[in-house]
Amino acid sequence: xxxxxxxxxxxxxxxxxxxxxxxxxxxxxxxxxxxxxxxxxxxxxxxxxxxxxxxxxxxxxxxxxxxxxxxxxxxxxxxxxxxxxxxxxxxxxxxxxxxxxxxxxxxxxxxxxxxxxxxxxxxxxxxxxxxxxxxxxxxxxxxxxxxxxxxxxxxxxxxxxxxxxxxxxxxxxxxxxxxxxxxxxxxxxxxxxxxxxxxxxxxxxxxxxxxxxxxxxxxxxxxxxxxxxxxxxxxxxxxxxxxxxxxxxxxxxxxxxxxxxxxxxxxxxxxxxxxxxxxxxxxxxxxxxxxxxxxxxxxxxxxxxxxxxxxxxxxxxxxxxxxxxxxxxxxxxxxxxxxxxxxxxxxxxxxxxxxxxxxxxxxxxxxxxxxxxxxxxxxxxxxxxxxxxxxxxxxxxxxxxxxxxxxxxxxx
Amino acid sequence: xxxxxxxxxxxxxxxxxxxxxxxxxxxxxxxxxxxxxxxxxxxxxxxxxxxxxxxxxxxxxxxxxxxxxxxxxxxxxxxxxxxxxxxxxxxxxxxxxxxxxxxxxxxxxxxxxxxxxxxxxxxxxxxxxxxxxxxxxxxxxxxxxxxxxxxxxxxxxxxxxxxxxxxxxxxxxxxxxxxxxxxxxxxxxxxxxxxxxxxxxxxxxxxxxxxxxxxxxxxxxxxxxxxxxxxxxxxxxxxxxxxxxxxxxxxxxxxxxxxxxxxxxxxxxxxxxxxxxxxxxxxxxxxxxxxxxxxxxxxxxxxxxxxxxxxxxxxxxxxxxxxxxxxxxxxxxxxxxxxxxxxxxxxxxxxxxxxxxxxxxxxxxxxxxxxxxxxxxxxxxxxxxxxxxxxxxxxxxxxxxxxxxxxxxxxx
Numbered sequence: 001x002x003x004x005x006x007x008x009x010x011x012x013x014x015x016x017x018x019x020x021x022x023x024x025x026x027x028x029x030x031x032x033x034x035x036x037x038x039x040x041x042x043x044x045x046x047x048x049x050x051x052x053x054x055x056x057x058x059x060x061x062x063x064x065x066x067x068x069x070x071x072x073x074x075x076x077x078x079x080x081x082x083x084x085x086x087x088x089x090x091x092x093x094x095x096x097x098x099x100x101x102x103x104x105x106x107x108x109x110x111x112x113x114x115x116x117x118x119x120x121x122x123x124x125x126x127x128x129x130x131x132x133x134x135x136x137x138x139x140x141x142x143x144x145x146x147x148x149x150x151x152x153x154x155x156x157x158x159x160x161x162x163x164x165x166x167x168x169x170x171x172x173x174x175x176x177x178x179x180x181x182x183x184x185x186x187x188x189x190x191x192x193x194x195x196x197x198x199x200x201x202x203x204x205x206x207x208x209x210x211x212x213x214x215x216x217x218x219x220x221x222x223x224x225x226x227x228x229x230x231x232x233x234x235x236x237x238x239x240x241x242x243x244x245x246x247x248x249x250x251x252x253x254x255x256x257x258x259x260x261x262x263x264x265x266x267x268x269x270x271x272x273x274x275x276x277x278x279x280x281x282x283x284x285x286x287x288x289x290x291x292x293x294x295x296x297x298x299x300x301x302x303x304x305x306x307x308x309x310x311x312x313x314x315x316x317x318x319x320x321x322x323x324x325x326x327x328x329x330x331x332x333x334x335x336x337x338x339x340x341x342x343x344x345x346x347x348x349x350x351x352x353x354x355x356x357x358x359x360x361x362x363x364x365x366x367x368x369x370x371x372x373x374x375x376x377x378x379x380x381x382x383x384x385x386x387x388x389x390x391x392x393x394x395x396x397x398x399x400x401x402x403x404x405x406x407x408x409x410x411x412x
Numbered sequence: 413x414x415x416x417x418x419x420x421x422x423x424x425x426x427x428x429x430x431x432x433x434x435x436x437x438x439x440x441x442x443x444x445x446x447x448x449x450x451x452x453x454x455x456x457x458x459x460x461x462x463x464x465x466x467x468x469x470x471x472x473x474x475x476x477x478x479x480x481x482x483x484x485x486x487x488x489x490x491x492x493x494x495x496x497x498x499x500x501x502x503x504x505x506x507x508x509x510x511x512x513x514x515x516x517x518x519x520x521x522x523x524x525x526x527x528x529x530x531x532x533x534x535x536x537x538x539x540x541x542x543x544x545x546x547x548x549x550x551x552x553x554x555x556x557x558x559x560x561x562x563x564x565x566x567x568x569x570x571x572x573x574x575x576x577x578x579x580x581x582x583x584x585x586x587x588x589x590x591x592x593x594x595x596x597x598x599x600x601x602x603x604x605x606x607x608x609x610x611x612x613x614x615x616x617x618x619x620x621x622x623x624x625x626x627x628x629x630x631x632x633x634x635x636x637x638x639x640x641x642x643x644x645x646x647x648x649x650x651x652x653x654x655x656x657x658x659x660x661x662x663x664x665x666x667x668x669x670x671x672x673x674x675x676x677x678x679x680x681x682x683x684x685x686x687x688x689x690x691x692x693x694x695x696x697x698x699x700x701x702x703x704x705x706x707x708x709x710x711x712x713x714x715x716x717x718x719x720x721x722x723x724x725x726x727x728x729x730x731x732x733x734x735x736x737x738x739x740x741x742x743x744x745x746x747x748x749x750x751x752x753x754x755x756x757x758x759x760x761x762x763x764x765x766x767x768x769x770x771x772x773x774x775x776x777x778x779x780x781x782x783x784x785x786x787x788x789x790x791x792x793x794x795x796x797x798x799x800x801x802x803x804x805x806x807x808x809x810x811x812x813x814x815x816x817x818x819x820x821x822x823x824x
Binding site for chain 1: 495496528531694695700711718719720723730733736738739740741742743744746747748749750751752753754755758
């Protein structure tokens, strides 16, 4: 019956059903697999203006009565992890030291950006939002005990660790035929895709524009919008990315790299009626261009001169920062517009636990279809700190998606 | 009892009280003052890429049963009028022709901006949002008749005219001791100032930042915030403007022209707790700087590192475009932020007729104090089209505020 627990609000699970009596029979059982020390990946911003990435050996915690110990087997490197991992460091300055088993990466943080790092200076920080693994030890509570041996997913932070001790209530037990790798990314991307469509509905829009649309998340959103019959305009940056999405059934794909981009985007917006966009790029002119094309589309429909432009509200939410440069808004899109930040956690807090639970139920039901993630490479913790690998996953390039398997390689 | 009518939703009045029986006794009376022709200022964008401003002679309408004819005596040149007046023309190219009585001003519209003018090409457009004057003719309805001889204010558009025929229900009769000049600007600026404070309250903020704060509107907002004990950070661009506001009791005034501006602004935001700004500038870095200073202030209060920045929503509404260049957002202010357009009319539509009526009642009650407007110069329609005058009011310079008196000078 444990499948009836679902994560909510980033830290808690909702109990949906009753607990099997079986749990009491198993009470007090403790796995033998709990090593004394294990590795954890750390990111440290030094007051001297350097970023240091390393593996540290930390004592493996003993679970409290309502806790479980997870042997982490799969944890994705999401774009949302890179901010904490790299801080404001210029990764082109990265240099390698340490050993193959205990690599150390050092990079320079530009002086001007150290101010933004003030809150984390000289605090060694664990990384990794979400992941999955096997529960190898459990506290005495029935809730913890019944997870023993199960493969579970969590969004608990500090997942780039060989072992992670969390509340039993934080765990999302995966269906029996699901591997840790399949379940590792069942929170951030799936709930973000669902959150975008849900935001669209709640704010009165009927179709979406999405940038960096060939990303893992973008492909997921494309599948979701096809399934839910929601109009989606996919903005990509290359012909190859365009083909990836078209092969997956995307109807509207606009390549920002071709001269006809603005016209293509306007036509796709006319066709879908999109007045909301989610932008992963952040910097540059794109957010403003989308608003401009929306305005052109709206004015074409209305046909008459309105001195303050269309009265229909046009919104762009910036949820990523693939381009960390300034956002440039030409404001050639009337007065009914908004640009703002969008993050998953505040969205989930706003919609509340019941709505979050329903979104999460859908993710589990469609984990191998709509919400499947695809990885180009699986690495150990030590491999994740090799300059060659950082150069690849650090590019945030579409199509390159890494999965860390901390249980591979040496022990702590 | 006519004072109990109030304008709402930009076009209609709410009837608050009963109508005097007297109205029936006066039914059918018609003033003798209704000339055959009168002047109206027009703005014409030609397909050739030229803007032409001129005075045209038009027949003075005969009021319908529920209409009145106003002899316009005072109509302000608000920043919100200049957009329609000048269109996208480059006014540094303006040249004069015609006569002193019938001046014509021609200016070039840059090719790149003609697209935005498409909706108004070759359509001669009247200008002037709001104004006041004397009702010199009235239709047969009681509502119209009882306004005869009264000084009334309207926000009806086309006010840069010697005569303006409107529905009686659109008129706001001014108290007997109030002149047309005093009542000419009793809609746009007063309701905008009130709308800003009301938006602050409705969206959960407790203090405000305002840019171009020494403007007529800014001084009004300053008086309103002092009266309502709302924290206000006034951002100005010169020492002289700073002094103007300090002389009027402003507590927080930050001069963007001095090197300590960002520090000053941050301290003022810390002191007031402002998380909402209204920005009349639009272009450049200022909107983003305000968000950055808000974020610094919030993070200082919270004291701990949050990877996505403060979770408190920070908002800037752009309601003017003193700088028509692009808005530049560095996004060094976390994820809980928004920038958007704000206009008076959509705001009034959102809050609805009853809330609008209450705001309007307050304006009338405080028309000679909180909501008083000050003008640097009064001109006739013909004088308003002299290059020398355009050079002054077209600058949108703080402290320069023009009032047109169409009843001065020649007739149509």
